[in-house]
Amino acid sequence: MRKTKDxxxxxxPGREPHRGRIHGSIARTLGVAIVSGQYAPGDILxxxxxxxxxxxxSRSAYREAIRILAAKGLVESRPKTGTRVTPRARWxxxxxxxxxxxxxxxxxxxxxxxxxxxxxxxxxxxxxLAAERRDALQLERMRQALIQMQHETLATxxxxxxxxxxxDTVLEATCNAPLFxxxxxxxxxxxxxxxxxxxxxxxxxxxxxxxxxxxxxxxxARPDQAREAMERLVSLALQDxxxxxxxxx
Amino acid sequence: MRKTKDxxxxxxPGREPHRGRIHGSIARTLGVAIVSGQYAPGDILxxxxxxxxxxxxSRSAYREAIRILAAKGLVESRPKTGTRVTPRARWxxxxxxxxxxxxxxxxxxxxxxxxxxxxxxxxxxxxxLAAERRDALQLERMRQALIQMQHETLATxxxxxxxxxxxDTVLEATCNAPLFxxxxxxxxxxxxxxxxxxxxxxxxxxxxxxxxxxxxxxxxARPDQAREAMERLVSLALQDxxxxxxxxx
DNA sequence: AATTGCTATTTGTCAGACTTAATGGCGGAC
DNA sequence: GTCCGCCATTAAGTCTGACAAATAGCAATT
Numbered sequence: 001m002r003k004t005k006d007x008x009x010x011x012x013p014g015r016e017p018h019r020g021r022i023h024g025s026i027a028r029t030l031g032v033a034i035v036s037g038q039y040a041p042g043d044i045l046x047x048x049x050x051x052x053x054x055x056x057x058s059r060s061a062y063r064e065a066i067r068i069l070a071a072k073g074l075v076e077s078r079p080k081t082g083t084r085v086t087p088r089a090r091w092x093x094x095x096x097x098x099x100x101x102x103x104x105x106x107x108x109x110x111x112x113x114x115x116x117x118x119x120x121x122x123x124x125x126x127x128x129l130a131a132e133r134r135d136a137l138q139l140e141r142m143r144q145a146l147i148q149m150q151h152e153t154l155a156t157x158x159x160x161x162x163x164x165x166x167x168d169t170v171l172e173a174t175c176n177a178p179l180f181x182x183x184x185x186x187x188x189x190x191x192x193x194x195x196x197x198x199x200x201x202x203x204x205x206x207x208x209x210x211x212x213x214x215x216x217x218x219x220x221a222r223p224d225q226a227r228e229a230m231e232r233l234v235s236l237a238l239q240d241x242x243x244x245x246x247x248x249x
Numbered sequence: 250m251r252k253t254k255d256x257x258x259x260x261x262p263g264r265e266p267h268r269g270r271i272h273g274s275i276a277r278t279l280g281v282a283i284v285s286g287q288y289a290p291g292d293i294l295x296x297x298x299x300x301x302x303x304x305x306x307s308r309s310a311y312r313e314a315i316r317i318l319a320a321k322g323l324v325e326s327r328p329k330t331g332t333r334v335t336p337r338a339r340w341x342x343x344x345x346x347x348x349x350x351x352x353x354x355x356x357x358x359x360x361x362x363x364x365x366x367x368x369x370x371x372x373x374x375x376x377x378l379a380a381e382r383r384d385a386l387q388l389e390r391m392r393q394a395l396i397q398m399q400h401e402t403l404a405t406x407x408x409x410x411x412x413x414x415x416x417d418t419v420l421e422a423t424c425n426a427p428l429f430x431x432x433x434x435x436x437x438x439x440x441x442x443x444x445x446x447x448x449x450x451x452x453x454x455x456x457x458x459x460x461x462x463x464x465x466x467x468x469x470a471r472p473d474q475a476r477e478a479m480e481r482l483v484s485l486a487l488q489d490x491x492x493x494x495x496x497x498x
Numbered sequence: 499a500a501t502t503g504c505t506a507t508t509t510g511t512c513a514g515a516c517t518t519a520a521t522g523g524c525g526g527a528c
Numbered sequence: 529g530t531c532c533g534c535c536a537t538t539a540a541g542t543c544t545g546a547c548a549a550a551t552a553g554c555a556a557t558t
Contacts, residue, residue: 021510023316047539058512060309063541067272067313071320071346079540080520089421092344093430097320114425117378121428125370172338176363178434179370181342185427270541296508307543312510328509329551 022057026065028101029055034074034085035098036105044082045075072098094185103192109245112196115189116238120231122182123167127214127230128223130173138173142166142215150208160194166211170218170230193237197244210236271306275314277350278304283323283334284347285354290336294324297332321347343434352441358494361445364438365487369480371431372416376463376479377472379422387422391415391464399457409443415460419467419479442486446493459485 019025033039045051052062066083069075073090077083092098102111130138145166152159164187171183210233217226268274282288294300301311315332318324322339326332341347351360379387394415401408413436420432459482466475 023510048541049539060312060513061511063309064313064316064510067316068320071317077540078520079518080538082539088426089429090433091430092341093427094343095341111426114427117374117423117425118427121371121374125366129366174366176366177337177360178342178363178367180338181340184339272541297510298508309544310542313541326509327551328549329507329553331508 022061023064023068026055026057026062027068028097030065031069031072031074031098031101032104034069035091035102039085041085041087044084047082074098094182096184096188099185099188099192103188107192112193112241112245115193116234116241119186119189119234120238122179122186123170123234124227124230126171126174126176126179127218128227129176129179130170131218131221131223131226133175134173134218138169139219141169142173142218145169146208146211146215149211154194154207155198160191163194163207163211164190166215170214173218193241197237197240199244205236205240207233207237207240271310272313272317275304275306275311276317277346279314280318280321280323280347280350281353283318284340284351288334290334292334293330294332294334323347343431345433345437348434348437348441352437356441361442361490361494364442365483365490368435368438368483369487371428371435372419372483373476373479375420375423375425375428376467377476378425378428379419380467380470380472380475382424383422383467387418388468390418391422391467394418395457395460395464398460403443403456404447409440412443412460413439415464419463422467442490446486446489448493454485454489456482456486456489 030045039045046054048059048062048066052059055062066075066077070077072092072095073086074092075083076086093102134142145162148162149159149166152162154160154163167186167190168183171180171186174180210229213229214226214233217229279294288294295303297308297311297315301308304311315324315326319326321341321344322335323341324332325335342351383391394411397411398408398415401411403409403412416435416439417432420429420435423429459478463475463478463482466478
């Protein structure tokens with residue numbers, strides 16, 4: 001007779017009930033543990049039998065979780081050797097899930113800075129491309145997003161979503177699939193850095209003027225102007241974040 | 250009595266023997282089929298039972314393959330509905346494996362162009378950062394890579410590897426983890442576009458001068474100069490590729 | 499017509515046995 | 529004594545088959 005898992009949920013009061021699928025939860029749990037440094041690169045995880053028993057899941061569920069982590073470059077499995085954490089250089093840091101895992105435990109200030117440098121590197125050129133290639137529909141979406149953002153402000157979830165929509169649509173308007181792929185990463189960067197900004201100061205500064213300048217330049221089909229405006233936008237956001245983190249000023 | 254799979258390898262003359270792990274092979278097979286458009290976004294794959302039988306693997310191996318594809322954003326599974334191909338916008342196009350799958354069947358010229366725009370967007374700023382932050386060891390690695398590249402030329406595998414090493418080291422010298430993550434994607438872009446360049450013309454043009462100019466600027470710690478030199482490098486490479494694809498000029 | 503409840507189908511999870519591959523040590527050969 | 533190759537060990541990899549959970553679509557009911 002099968003155990004039927006009827007005891008599932010008993011005891012274990014501290015364990016959060018699996019939100020979605022089990023393999024997803026396990027991947028998240030392990031992923032967070034890895035990116036937060038609980039396992040160091042080169043460390044070897046317990047073998048599948050022990051690990052799955054510890055986590056109270058079947059070996060297959062555990063293995064599927066490991067496949068997810070391996071697909072994102074966090075671990076590497078080989079027979080006999082075991083499953084080991086890969087060096088940071090191979091992690092897919094721009095993968096949306098990995099990014100989310102990173103932000104579960106507060107990321108280092110250095111990483112935040114890295115994310116801003118990424119935005120600074122990646123966003124201006126697409127703004128210029130978008131100024132050349134955007135169609136009417138995309139332009140309208142950008143306008144709507146900014147209007148929404150203005151109404152709701154960055155203090156609300158809806159306002160932040162509108163902000164992300166704006167940046168997303170700029171990327172989309174480049175008509176460039178590889179660049180557009182970065183939107184989820186940029187979006188995550190925008191999202192999390194906004195949270196940091198909001199944390200210490202209520203409404204640091206009205207971010208709308210820079211946004212409208214980017215929009216106007218794209219609407220006017222002026223690539224160089226759009227690039228410069230986007231540079232200014234990211235640079236101002238960086239200043240705000242710095243001020244929020246380091247209240248010396 | 251178990252079948253013991255003793256018959257494995259019999260018949261099946263057309264089927265390539267699994268190179269590495271089975272779940273990896275299956276993921277690759279399906280991944281290639283998806284990115285090459287054999288399945289359209291929104292299509293629903295056959296259910297796990299049928300699919301695994303068709304592919305002559307167990308359901309678990311097939312499921313692990315699906316987990317890999319899902320982790321890279323290519324598919325999405327839900328009970329009752331099945332596993333469906335996600336819209337292209339959610340694919341992790343910059344993932345090294347996905348990139349490799351894309352290049353199994355010749356990618357569209359448009360995608361190639363997209364990859365170049367990505368390089369054009371992403372590489373100049375890191376060159377500037379590298380000029381500020383590189384240490385002596387990284388500088389030496391860049392020099393060695395260029396020397397190797399000069400000796401071997403881009404016609405050899407070793408020469409191309411040296412080229413990639415150079416670009417990798419520039420990214421690494423930014424001391425920025427998110428940016429460095431892009432190196433595998435940039436590396437793939439460099440690799441595949443080089444193959445295209447080599448295809449039609451033997452030695453189109455000596456690419457070393459631009460490379461040395463980037464190196465010199467980084468060595469001299471001149472960020473702006475490094476940025477400009479890198480812009481020129483990518484731009485020249487783009488011209489070469491265009492000429493190779495479109496022999497009108 | 500709208501809502502509710504059922505059912506069939508598909509993914510999800512589990513358990514346990516067996517296979518393959520890589521490693522490290524052991525023994526034999528030189 | 530040193531080196532090479534074989535073998536035991538160990539961990540991931542694979543297979544099988546059964547059961548659980550979720551849900552889309554349909555039917556019956558109000």
